[in-house]
Amino acid sequence: MTGTDDVLLVHGGTPLEGEIRVRGAKNLVPKAMVAALLGSEPSRLRNVPDIRDVRVVRGLLELHGVTVRSGEEPGELVLDPSHVESANVADIDAHAGSSRIPILFCGPLLHRLGHAFIPGLGGCDIGGRPVNFHFDVLREFGAVIEKREDGQYLEAPRGLRGCKIRLPYPSVGSTEQVLLTAVLAEGVTELSNAAVEPEIEDLICVLQKMGAIISMDTDRTIRITGVEKLGGYNHRALPDRLEAASWASAALATEGSVYVRGASQREMMTFLNTYRKVGGAFEVDDEGIRFWHPGGALNAIALETDVHPGFQTDWQQPLVVALTQASGLSIVHETVYESRLGFTSALNQMGAHIQLYRECLGGTPCRFGQRNFLHSAVVSGPTKLQGADLVIPDLRGGFSYLIAALAAQGTSRVHGISLINRGYENFMEKLPALGARVDVSS
Numbered sequence: 001m002t003g004t005d006d007v008l009l010v011h012g013g014t015p016l017e018g019e020i021r022v023r024g025a026k027n028l029v030p031k032a033m034v035a036a037l038l039g040s041e042p043s044r045l046r047n048v049p050d051i052r053d054v055r056v057v058r059g060l061l062e063l064h065g066v067t068v069r070s071g072e073e074p075g076e077l078v079l080d081p082s083h084v085e086s087a088n089v090a091d092i093d094a095h096a097g098s099s100r101i102p103i104l105f106c107g108p109l110l111h112r113l114g115h116a117f118i119p120g121l122g123g124c125d126i127g128g129r130p131v132n133f134h135f136d137v138l139r140e141f142g143a144v145i146e147k148r149e150d151g152q153y154l155e156a157p158r159g160l161r162g163c164k165i166r167l168p169y170p171s172v173g174s175t176e177q178v179l180l181t182a183v184l185a186e187g188v189t190e191l192s193n194a195a196v197e198p199e200i201e202d203l204i205c206v207l208q209k210m211g212a213i214i215s216m217d218t219d220r221t222i223r224i225t226g227v228e229k230l231g232g233y234n235h236r237a238l239p240d241r242l243e244a245a246s247w248a249s250a251a252l253a254t255e256g257s258v259y260v261r262g263a264s265q266r267e268m269m270t271f272l273n274t275y276r277k278v279g280g281a282f283e284v285d286d287e288g289i290r291f292w293h294p295g296g297a298l299n300a301i302a303l304e305t306d307v308h309p310g311f312q313t314d315w316q317q318p319l320v321v322a323l324t325q326a327s328g329l330s331i332v333h334e335t336v337y338e339s340r341l342g343f344t345s346a347l348n349q350m351g352a353h354i355q356l357y358r359e360c361l362g363g364t365p366c367r368f369g370q371r372n373f374l375h376s377a378v379v380s381g382p383t384k385l386q387g388a389d390l391v392i393p394d395l396r397g398g399f400s401y402l403i404a405a406l407a408a409q410g411t412s413r414v415h416g417i418s419l420i421n422r423g424y425e426n427f428m429e430k431l432p433a434l435g436a437r438v439d440v441s442s
């Protein structure tokens with residue numbers, strides 16, 4: 001149940017205009033925090049956003065004896081892992097279901113303590129989200145895993161040894177699992193079919209600063225030579241390309257103009273190409289990117305989500321709202337998660353015309369074809385959106401509802417708004433700063 005303070009009234013129909021700032025990436029910062037566990041000295045992480053996933057990982061690290069304090073500059077954390085061995089982890093159950101990051105504690109805890117307990121995971125409900133690859137790779141390193149009622153218990157009776165692994169799919173989390181385990185494992189690890197998202201490259205930069213030896217080939221192969229000891233790091237997190245794209249989509253759907261300070265072109269190239277094809281305009285400068293609707297009709301497009309360097313799946317939901325305003329039929333093929341289009345039914349209640357299909361409607365057949373998953377969509381536009389009562393289903397779906405409510409005529413009641421804090425820093429301040437007319441329900 002959500003309380004009244006978890007409901008936002010959005011009075012739509014006003015273009016978003018102005019400037020906001022994005023800080024470090026939600027999909028890097030918590031992992032860099034976990035990496036600090038591997039070091040023998042304190043680490044400094046800069047550009048850390050104040051989002052729930054960071055708070056959850058901070059709590060977990062503190063529970064494991066890592067001292068976490070603010071550094072000298074705003075958004076800087078200093079993480080000192082000196083007392084991990086003597087920590088008391090009795091309260092770990094309180095962290096069950098809070099995020100997906102706890103699974104990445106496996107390797108670092110096995111190295112430091114020889115055992116690890118991982119509570120049930122959280123994260124967005126956008127598909128089955130199994131963790132079989134994670135446990136398969138940990139077994140390859142020598143971990144023994146026991147399923148318990150409230151989580152997973154791991155031990156490494158003979159230590160962790162480097163190995164040769166091929167992922168069945170370039171999973172982001174599993175690649176990070178391998179990196180965080182292999183850097184201190186004995187010998188060499190070769191990971192093929194690895195994910196190569198920018199956040200993974202940034203995690204590799206963090207680990208290299210700590211003393212790790214990691215190389216990346218052009219064919220999704222990552223080689224790690226284990227070392228005996230790692231130090232601390234001093235690192236500025238790469239910007240959140242997912243949040244930046246969300247505000248870009250909001251600018252387009254509301255016919256506005258938003259300067260996203262901190263947004264970086266390099267990690268957003270695929271998004272920027274798609275944005276331009278839809279008819280959105282953008283201008284890159286040294287500090288950020290301005291995104292705007294240049295007037296006139298938007299274009300329907302064919303869009304297929306994919307692993308990097310393809311179109312990131314977390315960009316999909318916000319952009320779909322803008323596609324409801326494009327002229328003609330857009331096709332969206334979601335190939336990363338089997339159930340990431342359910343949010344469109346609420347958009348249809350607002351007046352959108354979005355039809356879901358089980359077939360692979362994109363150019364490439366994917367893992368979900370012929371398997372009964374509604375993972376393709378045809379968006380027919382442009383459609384006028386009307387305000388509605390909306391219940392936030394997941395992080396990006398939730399932000400999409402905010403965009404739809406901002407673009408719609410009339411007032412929407414958006415329930416479950418606090419879920420957005422998981423990945424969007426200070427969005428309740430950013431919205432009015434961009435001219436959005438929003439009220440916390442009373």
Ligand SMILES: CC(=O)N[C@H]1[C@@H](OP(=O)(O)OP(=O)(O)OC[C@H]2O[C@@H](n3ccc(=O)[nH]c3=O)[C@H](O)[C@@H]2O)O[C@H](CO)[C@@H](O)[C@@H]1O
Pocket residue numbers: 026027028100101127128129130131132133134135169170171172173174195197312313314336337338
């Ligand atoms: C905290 C974080 O960084 N989250 C991101 C991360 O999630 P996450 O790391 O969970 O996503 P993965 O890349 O692992 O998942 C991709 C696909 O692989 C499947 N899979 C994954 C692991 C496994 O053990 N077995 C399995 O079958 C998943 O069900 C999914 O279909 O990458 C996703 C894909 O870019 C993003 O949408 C998420 O925002």
Ligand SMILES: C=C(OP(=O)(O)O)C(=O)O
Pocket residue numbers: 026100122123124125126314395396423
């Ligand atoms: C799916 C997402 O995140 P998580 O993996 O944390 O659920 C997301 O950021 O859109």
